[in-house]
Amino acid sequence: MSSVTYGQCLLYRGSDVQSGLEGGHEAGGLGNDPRELPRPKRSAFNISKYNSTSIVNKLLGEHDMIGHLAHQKDSETHLQCLNCSEVDTMADCGVCLDPLQGAGIFSCLMCGNNTCWPCSLQVDKCPFCRAALLPDFRVRNLGMERLLAKLALPCKNYRWGCNRRLVESERSSHEEECSFSPVTCPLHLCKWHGENEHFVEHMKQSHSISLLVGNGITIEISKFRTKTILSDKKTRKYIVSLFCHSAIFTCKVFLHKKKLRMVFLKVCSAESYSKKHFGAWLEISSSFRTLKGIMPIAQCSQNVKELDISCQSLVSPWKKSEEQVKITITIRPLS
Numbered sequence: 001m002s003s004v005t006y007g008q009c010l011l012y013r014g015s016d017v018q019s020g021l022e023g024g025h026e027a028g029g030l031g032n033d034p035r036e037l038p039r040p041k042r043s044a045f046n047i048s049k050y051n052s053t054s055i056v057n058k059l060l061g062e063h064d065m066i067g068h069l070a071h072q073k074d075s076e077t078h079l080q081c082l083n084c085s086e087v088d089t090m091a092d093c094g095v096c097l098d099p100l101q102g103a104g105i106f107s108c109l110m111c112g113n114n115t116c117w118p119c120s121l122q123v124d125k126c127p128f129c130r131a132a133l134l135p136d137f138r139v140r141n142l143g144m145e146r147l148l149a150k151l152a153l154p155c156k157n158y159r160w161g162c163n164r165r166l167v168e169s170e171r172s173s174h175e176e177e178c179s180f181s182p183v184t185c186p187l188h189l190c191k192w193h194g195e196n197e198h199f200v201e202h203m204k205q206s207h208s209i210s211l212l213v214g215n216g217i218t219i220e221i222s223k224f225r226t227k228t229i230l231s232d233k234k235t236r237k238y239i240v241s242l243f244c245h246s247a248i249f250t251c252k253v254f255l256h257k258k259k260l261r262m263v264f265l266k267v268c269s270a271e272s273y274s275k276k277h278f279g280a281w282l283e284i285s286s287s288f289r290t291l292k293g294i295m296p297i298a299q300c301s302q303n304v305k306e307l308d309i310s311c312q313s314l315v316s317p318w319k320k321s322e323e324q325v326k327i328t329i330t331i332r333p334l335s
């Protein structure tokens with residue numbers, strides 16, 4: 001194997017780049033350890049589509065100019081570095097395949113292999129050597145935890161397409177709001193769980209609910225003056241369900257007894273109840289006036305607050321012409 005050493009990165013030249021990576025642990029010698037469980041290949045990243053000479057050229061340029069850390073943002077570039085791609089294949093839990101970062105690392109006292117700490121609590125035998133895991137003998141591998149804490153490892157949603165890389169200190173806050181997180185259907189008694197992109201379809205098929213994907217919507221009410229007068233007798237409703245931040249937000253706007261009433265709700269079940277709070281950023285505008293504000297969004301139909309705006313405040317008292325009212329709603333996490 002011909003190789004070139006460059007800074008901290010050892011680069012294999014020519015076709016070796018490909019065979020080295022394809023072989024995974026085999027090439028590095030570690031794969032011969034019979035205690036090592038076979039690991040499924042990551043499908044999200046496919047290194048073989050790159051031509052090997054361009055990898056070397058690109059890496060030389062990259063490490064030369066911006067150094068080793070420069071490629072941590074872009075997973076595809078990142079994986080063109082042999083060291084980085086090897087770390088990726090070894091730094092995930094062999095049981096749940098999540099990155100071994102942030103949750104603690106369990107180390108088997110008998111065979112020395114690692115899983116994430118939560119996985120080790122699910123089993124009473126080591127998944128590698130089958131040794132009994134007595135509670136007193138569960139140890140954490142603090143050395144490896146410290147090492148991996150500083151490396152930029154993939155978001156746990158890499159399987160669903162997220163290509164963010166995270167060090168331990170940023171992991172939990174990103175993963176909490178990662179838009180690639182699989183979702184659990186929040187509707188009562190429904191056990192559906194799956195990818196974001198299939199969720200909208202599920203809601204339509206199983207619950208006949210149409211969701212708009214996105215964190216905002218603009219509702220336009222034309223002939224507002226006439227509709228205001230009619231609202232004494234007839235309530236008009238504008239209801240939309242938005243799917244964003246891995247949750248469903250129902251926005252209801254009523255035109256009722258000369259009032260514009262707005263209600264926002266995050267749809268959730270007891271299981272999907274979260275401590276994270278969201279707000280609706282509102283902008284209500286007519287040619288006469290623009291109102292702006294932020295309204296907190298309730299969860300699980302508890303403490304639902306209503307916002308009432310008098311219709312008169314949106315139309316000019318001096319003009320008699322028709323008015324168009326535009327309501328812009330944007331859902332964001334409240335910090």
Ligand SMILES: [Zn+2]
Binds near residue numbers: 084
């Ligand atoms: Zn590198």
Ligand SMILES: [Zn+2]
Binds near residue numbers: 094096119
């Ligand atoms: Zn695990």
Ligand SMILES: [Zn+2]
Binds near residue numbers: 109110111129
């Ligand atoms: Zn073991």
Ligand SMILES: [Zn+2]
Binds near residue numbers: 155156164178179
């Ligand atoms: Zn992510």
Ligand SMILES: [Zn+2]
Binds near residue numbers: 186187203206207
């Ligand atoms: Zn469902």
